[in-house]
Amino acid sequence: MEIEREDDKATFVYDEVVRIAGTGAPKPVPFDVEGKGQPGRASIGDVARLAEVAPITVSRALRNPEMVSPDKRLRIQRAVEETGYSVNPHASALKSGRSNIVLAFASNLMSEQFSLALRSCTAVLEDAGYLFLVGQTSYSYERETAAIRSLHAMKPAAVMFTGVIELETNRELLRGLGIPIMETWALPRDPIDMLVGFSNTEAGWIAADILHRKGYRTVSYVGRRGGRGALRLKGFHDGCRALGMTLLGEHLIDDVNGVSDGRRCLAAAISQAARPEALFCSNDVLALGCMMEARRLNIRVPNDLGILGFGESDIAAEIPPGLTTIGIDSAMLGRKAGEMLISSLSGAPFAGKLKRLDLRVSDRGSV
Amino acid sequence: MEIEREDDKATFVYDEVVRIAGTGAPKPVPFDVEGKGQPGRASIGDVARLAEVAPITVSRALRNPEMVSPDKRLRIQRAVEETGYSVNPHASALKSGRSNIVLAFASNLMSEQFSLALRSCTAVLEDAGYLFLVGQTSYSYERETAAIRSLHAMKPAAVMFTGVIELETNRELLRGLGIPIMETWALPRDPIDMLVGFSNTEAGWIAADILHRKGYRTVSYVGRRGGRGALRLKGFHDGCRALGMTLLGEHLIDDVNGVSDGRRCLAAAISQAARPEALFCSNDVLALGCMMEARRLNIRVPNDLGILGFGESDIAAEIPPGLTTIGIDSAMLGRKAGEMLISSLSGAPFAGKLKRLDLRVSDRGSV
DNA sequence: TTGTAAGCGTTATCAG
DNA sequence: CTGATAACGCTTACAA
Numbered sequence: 148m149e150i151e152r153e154d155d156k157a158t159f160v161y162d163e164v165v166r167i168a169g170t171g172a173p174k175p176v177p178f179d180v181e182g183k184g185q186p187g188r189a190s191i192g193d194v195a196r197l198a199e200v201a202p203i204t205v206s207r208a209l210r211n212p213e214m215v216s217p218d219k220r221l222r223i224q225r226a227v228e229e230t231g232y233s234v235n236p237h238a239s240a241l242k243s244g245r246s247n248i249v250l251a252f253a254s255n256l257m258s259e260q261f262s263l264a265l266r267s268c269t270a271v272l273e274d275a276g277y278l279f280l281v282g283q284t285s286y287s288y289e290r291e292t293a294a295i296r297s298l299h300a301m302k303p304a305a306v307m308f309t310g311v312i313e314l315e316t317n318r319e320l321l322r323g324l325g326i327p328i329m330e331t332w333a334l335p336r337d338p339i340d341m342l343v344g345f346s347n348t349e350a351g352w353i354a355a356d357i358l359h360r361k362g363y364r365t366v367s368y369v370g371r372r373g374g375r376g377a378l379r380l381k382g383f384h385d386g387c388r389a390l391g392m393t394l395l396g397e398h399l400i401d402d403v404n405g406v407s408d409g410r411r412c413l414a415a416a417i418s419q420a421a422r423p424e425a426l427f428c429s430n431d432v433l434a435l436g437c438m439m440e441a442r443r444l445n446i447r448v449p450n451d452l453g454i455l456g457f458g459e460s461d462i463a464a465e466i467p468p469g470l471t472t473i474g475i476d477s478a479m480l481g482r483k484a485g486e487m488l489i490s491s492l493s494g495a496p497f498a499g500k501l502k503r504l505d506l507r508v509s510d511r512g513s514v
Numbered sequence: 515m516e517i518e519r520e521d522d523k524a525t526f527v528y529d530e531v532v533r534i535a536g537t538g539a540p541k542p543v544p545f546d547v548e549g550k551g552q553p554g555r556a557s558i559g560d561v562a563r564l565a566e567v568a569p570i571t572v573s574r575a576l577r578n579p580e581m582v583s584p585d586k587r588l589r590i591q592r593a594v595e596e597t598g599y600s601v602n603p604h605a606s607a608l609k610s611g612r613s614n615i616v617l618a619f620a621s622n623l624m625s626e627q628f629s630l631a632l633r634s635c636t637a638v639l640e641d642a643g644y645l646f647l648v649g650q651t652s653y654s655y656e657r658e659t660a661a662i663r664s665l666h667a668m669k670p671a672a673v674m675f676t677g678v679i680e681l682e683t684n685r686e687l688l689r690g691l692g693i694p695i696m697e698t699w700a701l702p703r704d705p706i707d708m709l710v711g712f713s714n715t716e717a718g719w720i721a722a723d724i725l726h727r728k729g730y731r732t733v734s735y736v737g738r739r740g741g742r743g744a745l746r747l748k749g750f751h752d753g754c755r756a757l758g759m760t761l762l763g764e765h766l767i768d769d770v771n772g773v774s775d776g777r778r779c780l781a782a783a784i785s786q787a788a789r790p791e792a793l794f795c796s797n798d799v800l801a802l803g804c805m806m807e808a809r810r811l812n813i814r815v816p817n818d819l820g821i822l823g824f825g826e827s828d829i830a831a832e833i834p835p836g837l838t839t840i841g842i843d844s845a846m847l848g849r850k851a852g853e854m855l856i857s858s859l860s861g862a863p864f865a866g867k868l869k870r871l872d873l874r875v876s877d878r879g880s881v
Numbered sequence: 882t883t884g885t886a887a888g889c890g891t892t893a894t895c896a897g
Numbered sequence: 898c899t900g901a902t903a904a905c906g907c908t909t910a911c912a913a
Contacts (some may be wrong), residue, residue: 159870160716162745164702167655167681188666190906201884206908216882233667237613238906240604241889250647256632262624269650273657278664280617280647283636288534290640297645299555300600314534335531349527352762378529405828439832462829465806503526557890568900573892583898605890608905 177257195225209234240302249277249488251307252294254286259287260458261309262476263483264331268307271485277492278388286374286402288314295320302326305488310374311335311344327491329484332377334503341491342482345475347375351382353473353506354427359390361514363425363453367396369412369437370429371403379429379457397425400433409436410443417446425453425514428461431460434470438513453514469511475504556597564593576601576673601794607669616644616855618674619661621653627825627841628676631698633846635674638852644671644859653741653769655681662687669693672855677741678711679875694858696851699872700742708858710851712842712871716740718749720840720873721822728881730792730820734763736779736804737796738770745797746824762790767800774802777810784813792820792881798827801837803879820881836878840872 195202200219208215208223215223226232240246249272253261265281272279284291295317298306307329312318321328321339328340333347358366366384379442380397387394396419398412412433416426428434434456441448442460448454448468456463483502490498522545553582562569567586573583575590578667593599607613616639620628639646646879651658662684665673674696679685688695688706700714726731735750737743754761763786765779779800783793795801801823808815815821815835823830826841850869856867 159701160713160719160749161703162678162700162711162713162715162742163748164678164700164742164745165680191908192906202906203885203908204883205731207883210908214882233663235608235667235906236664237604237607237669238889239908241602241608241891242906242908244889246604256623256648257626257629262629265623266650266652273660276750278649280649281623283633283645285633287634293640296600297603300603302604311529311531312531333529333531334526336528344529346529348526348529352527373532375529378531380528381530406832429885435829436832442834462802465773465803467809468834491729559890569890570892570901571899574899577892581898586899602890606892606903608907609890609892611905751882 188235189232190235191232193230194223194226194232197229198222238390244302246302246304247277248301248303249279249302249305249307249328250298250303251279251281251309252284252291253281253309254274254284256281256283256308256425258309259460259464260477263477264309264484266481267478268481268485271482272489275485275489276509277489292317299324302493305329307331307488311342311378313374327488329488331480331484333378338388338501341487341500343485343487343502343504345506346382347378348382348385350457350469350473351379351384351427351429352386353508354383354457355386355390355392356380357424357455357471357473357508358514359386360428360451360455361425361453363392363514365393365395365421365423366425366427367398367416368394368427368429369409369416369421369433370427372399372401376429383427383429395419395421403430403432406432406436406439409433409438410440411436413437413440413444417444417452423452425449425455427455427457429457431456431458431463431470431472433464434458434472434513435460435466438466438470448513455514459509464509464511468513471513472509473506474509475506480504523647527767555602556599557602558599559588560597561593561599562623564596566588571760576703579778611669613669613671614644615668615670616646616672616674617665617670618646618648618676619651619658620648620676621651623648623650627677627828627844630844631676631851633848634845635848635852638849639856642852642856644856659684666691671859672696674698674851674855678709679706680741684685694855696855698847698851699744705868708851708854708867710847710854710869710871712873713749714745715749715752717824717840717873718746718751718794718796719753720875721746721750721824722757722759724752724822724838724840724875724879725792725794725820726753728792728816728820730759730881732760732762732788733792733794734783734790734797735761735794736765736776736783737767737794738801739766739768743796750794750796752782762786762788768795773799773803773806776800776805777807779805780804780807780811784811784819790819792816792822794822794824796824798825798830798837798839801825801839801880802827802830802833803835805837814878822881823847826876831876831878835880838878838880840873841876842873847871 190346191202191205195205232398269279273380281296305327311333318339330338330342331344334344368380398415437454446452456470457473459472461468463472558569558572562572572590575587609869636646672694678697678700685706691763697705697709698711701711765782804821813819823837826839830837830839
């Protein structure tokens with residue numbers, strides 16, 4: 148077989164993908180409904196007919212099995228298996244006004260930390276029988292508003308955000324939904340409904356504290372201009388002032404697209420007349436970029452320049468000398484959020500609505 | 515303000531989150547439906563009454579404006595704005611058997627490449643009026659099956675997977691859905707329906723070719739045991755044989771959890787009696803781990819050991835000497851997939867169903 | 882414990 | 898171009 152890298156001639160190799168034959172999974176669904184010739188899905192009526200009960204009994208058997216006598220329950224179960232029936236969530240939602248879908252909106256799917264949180268949240272919610280789906284808002288108010296408006300129609304069981312909602316109109320819209328709303332990743336005084344978060348402002352203070360303890364006296368900030376970046380900057384700024392450190396520069400960017408943004412920030416930071424002894428990067432991607440650029444320029448970290456990050460990026464630990472970074476347990480955030488949503492959904496009367504997570508410091512070697 | 519890092523005493527700093535007052539966004543929804551005292555959402559009937567038309571006319575005005583006369587269209591539009599009406603997707607889906615939701619299932623949200631593809635796909639589909647939501651299957655057949663079964667009931671407009679479906683029962687189930695199914699990230703001979711993919715087997719051949727051209731003669735493989743990992747290994751294995759290279763070892767892992775897995779693989783690879791001159795890592799996270807471990811062990815890359823990756827990871831370029839990596843344009847994959855789904859959904863008669871992407875090589879310095 | 886009747890909000894169908 | 902009617906599949910409310 149020839150390998151041709153620039154083949155416009157369709158000389159290529161198919162993937163012989165493994166095919167795994169039938170497992171013990173329930174019978175496939177295509178089901179010839181009695182009478183109707185279509186191969187459509189079975190409906191609750193079909194199951195009821197097969198089990199010789201009323202449709203409503205099927206409904207009950209599926210949602211509150213204990214309300215149905217054991218023999219009917221068994222017949223129904225058999226009929227369900229035979230037909231491959233599963234509830235039509237649209238019909239269910241239309242009638243009951245509820246659905247088993249929990250929606251999450253992430254401002255950025257490419258964030259390692261968000262992904263981690265969403266993954267653990269998925270696990271918790273799906274184990275409880277919910278379908279957990281994720282949409283993207285891309286740090287755009289417009290998309291966020293669109294998402295929230297569509298929510299209003301879709302009536303999910305609950306909604307979660309990787310962040311807090313800033314637009315007052317959107318907060319209002321969400322309140323009107325009458326479902327549990329979970330905000331995360333910050334610690335506002337007035338969450339819409341539920342919250343699993345931490346103080347970004349405090350993170351900034353902690354950053355200042357760490358740098359101060361390590362003996363740095365002149366520092367600069369690198370981070371996003373808006374949102375949580377601004378909060379961390381505020382804390383850092385206040386912390387520096389309180390501790391008598393000089394905040395030489397603030398290198399703000401609108402959007403983090405990759406490590407190269409960090410490189411640029413470092414270049415900007417050291418090109419200033421007064422060069423800082425250390426940098427607080429409110430985002431590990433930026434911090435990594437700074438570390439890489441520092442190495443390229445033969446600036447020794449931490450000897451010539453301390454670098455402190457935020458976010459506990461996986462690889463941050465791996466780049467010598469190891470990025471010291473502030474962060475939270477993202478997986479735990481997701482898990483907690485999931486658990487709190489579940490208990491709220493199951494109608495627990497005084498389920499906690501707020502959970503503050505502690506920040507922690509992973510001391511590696513970069514400051 | 516005090517900073518206390520180990521505070522169990524709730525001494526912490528709230529985030530003063532920015533609040534942005536009302537924009538020109540449409541009036542919030544809570545709407546007192548005439549007659550009923552509830553503050554519930556407006557329904558199509560409410561809009562119809564206000565506009566003095568029949569409900570069906572509202573429905574048409576919203577979906578095919580050109581079917582309704584301009585004056586009624588205007589009255590309806592006004593009524594919609596006044597009531598904050600939006601279509602109830604459940605009722606709509608129930609009746610029509612269609613919805614505007616496109617579902618994607620990712621085996622792993624933490625993959626940089628998947629995220630990139632999903633992001634561009636989101637953009638394309640949302641611009642076309644679809645709601646694009648992502649679920650996770652976590653490389654688990656069980657979760658995948660559950661997801662697919664729930665699909666059957668939910669009737670999304672289309673479904674997409676970051677991968678191809680291996681279980682025959684699931685393929686059958688998906689075929690029965692009667693909606694566009696998009697598989698990606700591989701090049702099977704018999705996709706279920708639509709496909710935007712590339713040949714993983716070919717990627718392995720290319721890897722062998724690259725290493726051979728660079729003069730390596732004894733090599734080892736590092737990668738996932740199953741799925742696409744196995745395909746890349748197959749191509750690499752065959753390529754090595756064809757080119758007369760010796761494939762010394764295969765270091766297979768079940769699941770990539772982070773860079774440390776790569777470290778372990780490198781350690782295993784070099785501890786063999788016959789040490790390979792180069793490594794092909796079928797995954798950039800593993801490749802990065804290998805590079806980092808190599809540096810730690812003072813193994814010079816590429817002089818002592820060549821390392822070739824797959825996936826075009828962002829940071830791969832940044833770690834000296836720069837990881838040479840094979841890959842595709844993930845953003846383009848997502849965009850293409852989105853576009854093809856849209857044209858299929860809009861009923862284009864012979865819209866292409868298959869698209870093969872070319873592999874490309876980012877030559878940096880690690881081989 | 883089980884069943885009957887009604888309707889959730891929308892759209893397909895067909896008639897005007 | 899517009900409207901009346903019925904039905905999608907399910908669950909609430911009530912009755913037996």
